[in-house]
Amino acid sequence: MxxxxxxxxxxxxxxxxxxxxxxxxxxxxxxxxxxxxxxxxxxxxxxxxxxxxxxxxxxxxxxxCLRCKPLDRRRPTSGALDALREKLKAEPERRWTTGDLKALGYDPSTVRRAFQREYGVTFAQYARSQRLGLAVSRLQQGGSVMDAQLDSGYESGSGFREAITKLVGDAPARATGRPILTAQWLDTPIGAMLAIVSNEGVHLLEFADRTALPTEIKRLTTHVGPICFGSHAMLDELARQVARYFDGQSPGFDVPVVQRGSAFEVSVWKALRQIPAGSTRSYGEIARFIERPDAPRAVARANGANQVAIIIPCHRVIGADGSLTGYGGKLWRKKWLLEHERRMAGLVMSPSLEPRQAALAL
CATH class of the missing domain: 3.40.10.10 (DNA Methylphosphotriester Repair Domain)
Structure with missing residues (x-):
C-alpha cells in the first residue's frame, strides 16, 4: 500500500x-x-x-489511544455489542426487553444501532434468531412443539409457528427430522461474516453488508434446505480456521466447501483456490488457465457468483491493467485482504495502492 x-x-x-x-x-x-x-x-x-x-x-x-485501542488485534466494537453478545451465548433462550437493557445500563437505541451497524439486524432480531435456532434444534432432536415454543420465549403459538415457518419453510410439527442448514455470525477485524454450514461442509461465508447476501440466502433455502442459527461442529472448525487466517497464522483452509454451480463456475472456483496467498491474477489469466481464453467476462461473472469468501479467494482476481475491480465485500476489504495476505506470504509491498500482477502460471 x-x-x-x-x-x-x-x-x-x-x-x-x-x-x-x-x-x-x-x-x-x-x-x-x-x-x-x-x-x-x-x-x-x-x-x-x-x-x-x-x-x-x-x-x-x-x-x-484509549478510544480506538490500536494494540487490540480485533477492530474496536461497541462495548454493549460485545457484552450483550456474550450474554446471548450464555442465555440463548432469554427473551430480551428494553427494560432488561436499561437495567444493565445500556441505552436501547445505542444497542440497536451497534447491532445494525455490525450485523445488519437489530439486537431484538439478532436475539430472536438465536432463540429460533435453539427451538428448531430441539424440534430436530424430537422435542415437543410446546416445549420449543416456551423455550424460545413465544407466548403465542401462532406467532411461534409463523416465525418457524419463515425460518425453515414448514410448520413446527413438520419440522422435526428435516435437514436444516446451520448459521452463525463470525467476527473478524474487518466486519462480521455470516457462515452457513451442514454436515457436508461450508455452503456460505459472506460479509454481513454484502448486497447480494439476501439473494444468496434465498437461493440456499430454495435449492439446499431451510436455515437456522445454532451450534454445529463444522461451524466451530470454520471459526477456528477463520480466526487463524485473520490472526496471520495461516492463509489456507481445509474445511470442505459445498457450493452448487455450473460446470464452468466450478472450474473457475477451482482455479481461484490455486492462486497462492500474496498473489493476484486477472480474469483473462484465469480464462486461459481453464482453457477458455475467449471467456474472461464469464470468468468475472463466475467470480462474482462465489458465495464462500476468503476460502475461495475471489478477492485475488484483479483487472488486466492491475487495478482493483468490483468485490461484493467492498473494495476496501479487497485491498485489506490482499495486503494481509502479502504480509503472511512475506512479500515486499508494492509502491502503489493497486496490487501487483503476478506471473501467469497458477
Missing part, C-alpha cells in the same frame, strides 16, 4: 478502513497514536506522523 503522508492523511480524514492494521497515526501534540479509523477529533496535518506498525509508533515514544 502507498505510504506517502498525503495519502495517509487523506485516509485519516476519511477514516478509510482499508488501512486497518497497516497504518497508524501519531499525534505530536498529545503523544498518542491511533488507528486511521479512530472517531476522535482529527488533528492538523502538521501535527501528525504516520507509522506502519504499533511497534514503530511505540518505539517513537507514542502511547496507544
Amino acid at each position: 502507498i505510504r506517502d503522508d498525503d495519502t495517509l492523511y487523506a485516509a485519516l480524514i476519511a477514516r478509510d478502513p482499508s488501512y486497518e492494521g497497516f497504518a497508524y497515526v501519531g499525534v505530536k501534540t498529545t503523544g498518542i497514536f491511533c488507528r486511521l479509523t479512530c472517531a476522535a477529533r482529527k488533528p492538523k496535518r502538521d501535527n501528525v506522523v504516520f507509522f506502519g506498525s504499533c511497534e514503530d509508533a511505540q518505539s517513537a515514544g507514542f502511547r496507544p
Whole structure:
C-alpha cells in the first residue's frame, strides 16, 4: 500500500478502513497514536506522523489511544455489542426487553444501532434468531412443539409457528427430522461474516453488508434446505480456521466447501483456490488457465457468483491493467485482504495502492 503522508492523511480524514492494521497515526501534540479509523477529533496535518506498525509508533515514544485501542488485534466494537453478545451465548433462550437493557445500563437505541451497524439486524432480531435456532434444534432432536415454543420465549403459538415457518419453510410439527442448514455470525477485524454450514461442509461465508447476501440466502433455502442459527461442529472448525487466517497464522483452509454451480463456475472456483496467498491474477489469466481464453467476462461473472469468501479467494482476481475491480465485500476489504495476505506470504509491498500482477502460471 502507498505510504506517502498525503495519502495517509487523506485516509485519516476519511477514516478509510482499508488501512486497518497497516497504518497508524501519531499525534505530536498529545503523544498518542491511533488507528486511521479512530472517531476522535482529527488533528492538523502538521501535527501528525504516520507509522506502519504499533511497534514503530511505540518505539517513537507514542502511547496507544484509549478510544480506538490500536494494540487490540480485533477492530474496536461497541462495548454493549460485545457484552450483550456474550450474554446471548450464555442465555440463548432469554427473551430480551428494553427494560432488561436499561437495567444493565445500556441505552436501547445505542444497542440497536451497534447491532445494525455490525450485523445488519437489530439486537431484538439478532436475539430472536438465536432463540429460533435453539427451538428448531430441539424440534430436530424430537422435542415437543410446546416445549420449543416456551423455550424460545413465544407466548403465542401462532406467532411461534409463523416465525418457524419463515425460518425453515414448514410448520413446527413438520419440522422435526428435516435437514436444516446451520448459521452463525463470525467476527473478524474487518466486519462480521455470516457462515452457513451442514454436515457436508461450508455452503456460505459472506460479509454481513454484502448486497447480494439476501439473494444468496434465498437461493440456499430454495435449492439446499431451510436455515437456522445454532451450534454445529463444522461451524466451530470454520471459526477456528477463520480466526487463524485473520490472526496471520495461516492463509489456507481445509474445511470442505459445498457450493452448487455450473460446470464452468466450478472450474473457475477451482482455479481461484490455486492462486497462492500474496498473489493476484486477472480474469483473462484465469480464462486461459481453464482453457477458455475467449471467456474472461464469464470468468468475472463466475467470480462474482462465489458465495464462500476468503476460502475461495475471489478477492485475488484483479483487472488486466492491475487495478482493483468490483468485490461484493467492498473494495476496501479487497485491498485489506490482499495486503494481509502479502504480509503472511512475506512479500515486499508494492509502491502503489493497486496490487501487483503476478506471473501467469497458477
